[in-house]
Amino acid sequence: MKTKLVSFGILCALLLVPTIASAEVTNGNVVYGLTPGRLWATMDAVVGLISAVIGGLSLARSAGRFGTGSGRRGAIVAAVMALIVIVYAGLHLANFTGDFGTGSGRAGAIVAIVMGLTGMVLAGLTLVRSRRSI
Numbered sequence: 819m820k821t822k823l824v825s826f827g828i829l830c831a832l833l834l835v836p837t838i839a840s841a842e843v844t845n846g847n848v849v850y851g852l853t854p855g856r857l858w859a860t861m862d863a864v865v866g867l868i869s870a871v872i873g874g875l876s877l878a879r880s881a882g883r884f885g886t887g888s889g890r891r892g893a894i895v896a897a898v899m900a901l902i903v904i905v906y907a908g909l910h911l912a913n914f915t916g917d918f919g920t921g922s923g924r925a926g927a928i929v930a931i932v933m934g935l936t937g938m939v940l941a942g943l944t945l946v947r948s949r950r951s952i
Contacts, residue, residue: 855914859926862907866933869899873940880947893944900937907931 852860876892907930916922 853923855910855916855923856912856926857923858910859907859930860908861924861928862903863926863933865899866903866907866930866937869896869937870904870933870940871939872896872899873944877940877947878946880944888948889944890948893941893948896937897941897945900934900941903930903934905939907934 872892873896876889876896879889879892907927908928910930911924914922914924914927916924918925
């Protein structure tokens with residue numbers, strides 16, 4: 819389980835790197851560096867990644883892989899964080915209307931939504947499993 823979690827974290831980091839470090843040529847304009855849109859999207863994606871990790875850990879706890887308990891608290895925390903990430907990333911997509919590579923952070927917001935949905939699914943699986951065991 820730990821190797822899967824580590825590989826998931828590495829995959830997420832590899833998905834975040836292009837949103838931070840790269841810029842594409844769009845209509846002759848090149849945007850390099852960390853813009854406010856990219857910063858907002860990066861923060862959303864990091865919180866979404868934390869939500870997915872907490873959801874995965876609570877799911878592992880509910881399966882009895884480590885610790886004692888049902889993992890309900892971690893699942894609730896992961897679900898709340900995931901919901902906040904999805905709402906903020908959706909607001910980001912609505913407010914920043916530039917294309918990919920313009921510094922608006924749209925790719926990072928999409929990654930954040932995917933991370934939030936992953937955290938929500940893992941939290942839901944944990945809550946279903948903990949309800950079944952009671």
